[in-house]
Amino acid sequence: MATNKVYDSRAQGWSTRKKVVFIIGLFGLISVSLVGMIYWNGNVFEGVRSYVRGEGLWAKAQKDAVFYLTQYSYSHDEADYLAYLEALEIISGDSKARTALFQLPPDKQAAREGFLQGQNHPEDIDAMIHFFLKFHRISYMREAIDIWQSADKQIDALTRIGEQIRDEGIGSRRDSEKLAELRLRMRQLNDELHELENLFSLKLSEGARWVKLMAWQISLLILIIFVGIGLLVSRQIIKSIEKSEQQLALSESRFRSLKESNTIGIISWRLDGMIDEANDLFLNMLGFVQADIEKAAVNWRDITPTEFHTKDQQAIDELLMQGRCEPYEKVLIHKQGYWVPVYIGAALLSGNREQGIAYVMDLSERKKAEQQLKLAATVFDFSSEGIMITDSSVRIVSVNQTLCKMTGYDQKELLGKPPSILQSGYISTEQYQYMWDALNQDGHWQGDIVDRTKNGALLPMRISISQVKDGANQITHYVAILSDISERKAEEEHLRHIAHHDPLTGLPNRILFNDRIERAIKKAARNNTKLAVLFLDLDKFKPVNDLFGHKTGDRLLQSVAHRIARSVRETDTVTRLGGDEFAILLEDVTDLEMVDKILKHTVDVISETYLIDDRMIDIGVSAGMSIYPNDGTDIKTLLDRADKAMYENKKTATAANINR
Numbered sequence: 001m002a003t004n005k006v007y008d009s010r011a012q013g014w015s016t017r018k019k020v021v022f023i024i025g026l027f028g029l030i031s032v033s034l035v036g037m038i039y040w041n042g043n044v045f046e047g048v049r050s051y052v053r054g055e056g057l058w059a060k061a062q063k064d065a066v067f068y069l070t071q072y073s074y075s076h077d078e079a080d081y082l083a084y085l086e087a088l089e090i091i092s093g094d095s096k097a098r099t100a101l102f103q104l105p106p107d108k109q110a111a112r113e114g115f116l117q118g119q120n121h122p123e124d125i126d127a128m129i130h131f132f133l134k135f136h137r138i139s140y141m142r143e144a145i146d147i148w149q150s151a152d153k154q155i156d157a158l159t160r161i162g163e164q165i166r167d168e169g170i171g172s173r174r175d176s177e178k179l180a181e182l183r184l185r186m187r188q189l190n191d192e193l194h195e196l197e198n199l200f201s202l203k204l205s206e207g208a209r210w211v212k213l214m215a216w217q218i219s220l221l222i223l224i225i226f227v228g229i230g231l232l233v234s235r236q237i238i239k240s241i242e243k244s245e246q247q248l249a250l251s252e253s254r255f256r257s258l259k260e261s262n263t264i265g266i267i268s269w270r271l272d273g274m275i276d277e278a279n280d281l282f283l284n285m286l287g288f289v290q291a292d293i294e295k296a297a298v299n300w301r302d303i304t305p306t307e308f309h310t311k312d313q314q315a316i317d318e319l320l321m322q323g324r325c326e327p328y329e330k331v332l333i334h335k336q337g338y339w340v341p342v343y344i345g346a347a348l349l350s351g352n353r354e355q356g357i358a359y360v361m362d363l364s365e366r367k368k369a370e371q372q373l374k375l376a377a378t379v380f381d382f383s384s385e386g387i388m389i390t391d392s393s394v395r396i397v398s399v400n401q402t403l404c405k406m407t408g409y410d411q412k413e414l415l416g417k418p419p420s421i422l423q424s425g426y427i428s429t430e431q432y433q434y435m436w437d438a439l440n441q442d443g444h445w446q447g448d449i450v451d452r453t454k455n456g457a458l459l460p461m462r463i464s465i466s467q468v469k470d471g472a473n474q475i476t477h478y479v480a481i482l483s484d485i486s487e488r489k490a491e492e493e494h495l496r497h498i499a500h501h502d503p504l505t506g507l508p509n510r511i512l513f514n515d516r517i518e519r520a521i522k523k524a525a526r527n528n529t530k531l532a533v534l535f536l537d538l539d540k541f542k543p544v545n546d547l548f549g550h551k552t553g554d555r556l557l558q559s560v561a562h563r564i565a566r567s568v569r570e571t572d573t574v575t576r577l578g579g580d581e582f583a584i585l586l587e588d589v590t591d592l593e594m595v596d597k598i599l600k601h602t603v604d605v606i607s608e609t610y611l612i613d614d615r616m617i618d619i620g621v622s623a624g625m626s627i628y629p630n631d632g633t634d635i636k637t638l639l640d641r642a643d644k645a646m647y648e649n650k651k652t653a654t655a656a657n658i659n660r
Helices: 002-075 078-102 108-117 122-135 139-170 176-252 256-260 280-286 290-294 306-322 364-382 401-407 429-442 486-500 510-527 541-548 550-567 592-607 635-652
Strands: 265-270 275-278 328-333 339-348 355-362 386-391 396-399 444-452 458-469 475-484 530-539 573-578 581-589 610-612 615-617 620-628
Touching (some): 002 139, 078 108, 078 122, 078 139, 108 122, 122 139, 139 176, 265 280, 280 290, 306 328, 339 364, 386 401, 401 458, 401 475, 429 444, 510 530, 510 581, 510 620, 510 635, 530 592, 530 635, 541 550, 550 573, 550 592, 550 610, 550 615, 581 592, 592 620, 620 635
Antiparallel strands (some): 265 355, 339 355, 386 396, 444 458, 458 475, 530 620
């Protein structure tokens, strides 16, 4: 019999090992499958992202084409027309790429050249080609391509309008009514193209969602199949383990040495409640001594609260059926009257249905720890601040929902990743090194950083990081508390804006203007270049206030500011000095003719009729300028010279005359 038992045990052990190996292989297959799906999903969404970015470039080029063609219809400046043609060239690149991919076989090289012509990023092009070839037959992609082709027709119409405007521009006589009609048609085309652009993005988004849904459904189906197989095999393994545990429990009941162990409470018990023997750990757990056992003063039924009698009876029924019972939690009454939570398991002695052995574990400390864990979990889950916990190798092991809401990431997306997944690039390597130096030295660091959410938005945060160490003083975890300070930063930025900008026009005020002049003077002195300061004073502005009121006057000043800002380069600075006085800083001046041209254009633009509150208003402007270093080398001198030149013009000539 003994030999047979050993043989059966080995056979059972071998069977269990094979099943464990099978489960390990199964979960390895699951992991490989999921990684493959994730990789495929990544390629798909990279293609979608690339097309969305390409659509943005296409839309910008289209708007640039309309803008420069409109400018050309007014100014007939050859530079505007060349800019318009350059924008059309970008648009035509995407069309060439699509045509090349529709060929049989697809001409990938021509498609690449077309996408490059469309100013798509070189690293995005392979993903765009792959996405187009794989999904162009799907309904969403077909609809998006149809929209794309419809937009090409609109672009063709825009090209024809451009040719007509060009004919008018180079002709000796220009038909103003025809140009106005062509501009109206351009605006209509621009609106129609804008609708097509939105529709194209919508179809791409719908297609991406469909692909995502299908991918996750397939992944879920595969996962369910594999997990089902794994659970079936695991169930068989658990049954094998349970059988082995029963055999082990019966064998261990023959060894009384376990009773003398002080690592766990051990008792010899009877079904009538008597405890024949108990080790010191069990007695100390309940406040009894060996003399109480000898006097038969300890009865496990008497020291069990009534509430747990049902559980005990269920365990006894299991013992009588199987010879052992599943361990369970209950409560025993201490000699002083309070309850002691315990975890108890029991087995009958071999061939005896009245006596058995039981082990008893004191759960008092564990229950306290569970309460503390529940409290900590409540604080963790419901904290109004984001909480992140990493292991000692700085890999995220836990985050709360508040942090997920702040960053836009799901917990699954963050777990196992380094916190650098949130980095925005606004914090330098030196700043991070300083943070780690302080953290390693003091065990704690607190400061402000700028992270980035999942959708790319910047997220300013106040962060407090602390080390967690074990009994051996080794770092086991890092805990970070993160607070969203976006509103505070926005308020600070708003206050800075107010401090440096005119509240009526939004232009830089005198403080900011002086700062930029000072920096421009230093730059010009360093690079041996020139700069110009233009001083503008509106003529006939006071009568506007007197006749129509200050609200109309304010709206007029806003319109003037808008016109001036549009008349200069992006690198130039326009400011309102106060009242109806404006100034312009022109940097990197190459020649005085450029300054004269800009100033004349600005004066002409300001002098055009305004439509304010349904009133046609005409004003003039007096202007003067000074050049660094010809007229001065400091802020005060340059402003005074420009102001003086302006007043001389006001006295001696009309508002359009310019004198330096």
